[in-house]
Amino acid sequence: MEVLKAEHISKSFDSKPVLQDVSLRLEEGELVSLLGLSGSGKSTLLNIISGLVPPDRGRVFLGGEEITGRPGHISYMLQKDLLLEHKRVIDNVSLPLVIRGMKKEEARAQADPYFEQFGLSGTQGLYPSQLSGGMRQRAALLRTYLCSHGVALLDEPFSALDMITKGQMHEWYLSVMRRIRLATLLITHDVDEAILLSDRICLLTGTPGEIRHEIRIEVPRGERQGFELTPAFLGYKQRILNMLKE
């Protein structure tokens, strides 16, 4: 079932075109990467899909309902975790529920059971400054998940982490995704990350940005332990790098 659909999105800033007729769709529980170089309009597309910026042309649908230019339906997560330092982890995570008008206690109770699933047990009462970088990203992802309506946008979520932590986060993410059915649009410039995590990869290239290529990764996401060291992985990488250079 299709959960997210963006149709023929175009956007210019000060008559400089940034996105040109971009369309993409996301099936339930699917992970699609939007891979592009810097300045290809990735973040603009994120802002449009999350409803913060209205597109010049095109429409965005969530579960069949049009949400173009209407925030509050799709949540996103950035490289910066944007945890609020003055709130305990549990209150950071349940903030979207409070914003929607839920009582603080009720929101906490709703968020609490997920802590174990996200590998955050025991951090509820801590402040973000007491967490490591990887744990902060997990908390940010849980916050995103709790207000996701089944769809999450991740904008280079792991790019600030060191290589080892990043690898651990990738594995962790794949394992969490097996348990929760969360359709994810992952925006990244990291080719390895895209191949490792995605079902499909859309290449956003050129100025203004356009999706010219789409690649499906045939290895199921559940079987990708050590995938990055196989010839198949390198084959995908070679193809993608060539497409990016076009």
Place this chain on the structure above:
Amino acid sequence: MKKRSESIRDKLLPAGAFCLILLIWWGISAAGWIPEYMLPSPPDVVGAFIRDFPNLMRHAWVSVEEALTGLVIGTLLAFALACAMDRFLNLERAVLPLLVVTQTIPTIAIAPLLVLWMGFGVAPKIALVVITTFFPIAVGLLDGFKSADPDAVALLRSMNATRLQIFRHVKFPAALPYFFSGLKISASYAVVGAVISEWLGGFEGLGVYMTRVRKAYAFDRMFAVIILVVIVSLLLMRLVNLLRALSMPWLRKAPEPKRKGVT
């Protein structure tokens, strides 16, 4: 144990400097280079402080009351104006330069006018404290609101948060460290402001006491009251630090290098 020895050093050095100055002062007055009626020796000052203690306390209480009342009113006004300026950019553009100009007017010059307009009661004293404490807090808060991470504001907008919710969850907490930095400066201004306005007329307060002992050439008591003003200001700043720690518990949990704001 490095941290502990550092903290002892941080306390010992200023205490040592203070004692040194005290010794030099004592030496000068004991040597008789400056006549005693002009520079009383430290024991004389301490003696005057003890002899006149009940009297000093009575006057100090009046000044502290004026300072605190003015500080509270000034803080409330500053908060209201800073919120309004943050909300309406044009208001900030119109008012902020005026605020800066008012800061260049010497307190001493407005004080007599306030007495002229409001009489010899507590009103002109409180008004002067409000005027002097208002600015650091308003400017601090305004900077604080602006320091809120625009990405965090955008994230809350994407959650469909109202303007008030964004203020409550992001902007206001971001402004707290700035607010307390401003409040600390204002707290020290508040006591001095109250004392200055009492110089120009009134019936009670440390400023009134100061004027009286000055006219009586009782310089030992003059020094005693100066020391009391310093003590009261320091206590008030301590109180601000305490309030700061209580209202921002997350800062105490932060690892050292991440601490923000002024301590």
